[in-house]
Amino acid sequence: MKRLWKVCLAAWLLILGSVMGGVLLEPLQVRAAQAKKIQVQFQYTRRKEFRLSAGQIRQGDTGKVTLKGKNVTDVRWTSSKPSIVTVDDTGKVTAKHTGTAVLTAKYTWKKRAYCYRVNIQVVSRLAAEQKKFPTGTYWNDGGNNNQVTQRPCIHDDDRYCAYNSVGCESNLYLGMVAGMQVAGYQCHGFALKVAQDLYGSLKKWKYVESYRTIHAGDVIRINNNSHTIIVTKVYSGSIQYADCNSTGDCQIQWGKTMSRQALRKAFTYMYTKY
Structure with missing residues (x-):
């Protein structure tokens, strides 16, 4: 009986070691x-x-x-x-x-x-995107809009940079959005880049100028056409969103919230797949 117990124990240890090793x-x-x-x-x-x-x-x-x-x-x-x-x-x-x-x-x-x-x-896909562009990092790696840095932007005529792709502190997004060629930098470029990563091509998305039902993934221009956000979650009375450059230095932030009432008031236009 004692010998049988030892054999069983040895077999069990072999199985345990194999499983723990993957x-x-x-x-x-x-x-x-x-x-x-x-x-x-x-x-x-x-x-x-x-x-x-x-x-x-x-x-x-x-x-x-x-x-x-x-x-x-x-x-x-x-x-x-x-x-x-x-x-x-x-x-x-x-x-x-x-x-x-x-x-x-x-x-x-x-x-x-x-x-x-x-x-x-x-x-x-959203969790992967948050790992790719972590909160607190800066969307300003120059020629690679898939990368971030640990240093804030020092803006130097970013509007010129967006159309010439040279000498620009913030990253740049270039692509077809809602049937139009769009060059986006800072907050606008970041929101469109995230949307493309999450959903693929934005070419057939819609450009909407009137406030309507909001969905996760919508890219919304707010504050008198001065800032862009991407909606990540929608609640009954508010939304959660991500953005870049709200602090003026290309910093990325996730998990920010805004009431629906405030969003309606700030709304300028949006890109949506719905």
Whole structure:
């Protein structure tokens, strides 16, 4: 009985160690050293852009998982929650909805069957955008509007810069919005850049000059055509929004709020997908 207890304990410790290391090997008799020879590589090209951790992917994006190891054959991938993440036999990963799923690779190693499991977390597009452009940083990296800095802007004729793309302290957005070519800098450029990251092309959006129902994602010009915000959440009596340069130095801020009454009073025009 004592010997049987020791065998069971050893088996349990092997399973526990494998799970904690991110690997679950089957059958149990495989040597622990084999786990070190098999690795999963998760390739997601935009992870650095959105400052995501390993194993995270933005909702709506795709990546690829690859099982690497000598003498590994017959790899087949499955997802524990296809409603969150799907994966095909080639390892292509598609992030459907926010949440976490376990991807399992069933494979053959030296003519024996095993499996390897890895967690994938899908992050909402808004959460990824907030990681990409953190509150308190500055949207003024010059030629790359996907980057931020830790230094405030010193504005020097930004309107000229917006149309000439040289010598400008703030970042610049250039693109088709509501069927028009738009050059946006400071607050206006930032709001349009965030909208494009969240929803894709803005070419077919609408330009609206009269106040109407407000939706998350709307880019709204306010305060006598002097400032632009992007709506992130809508409540019964207020909105939550993000903006840039409200302090006059290109600083990014998320989670700001405004009452609907104040928004109606400040409204100039907006771009909307609705």
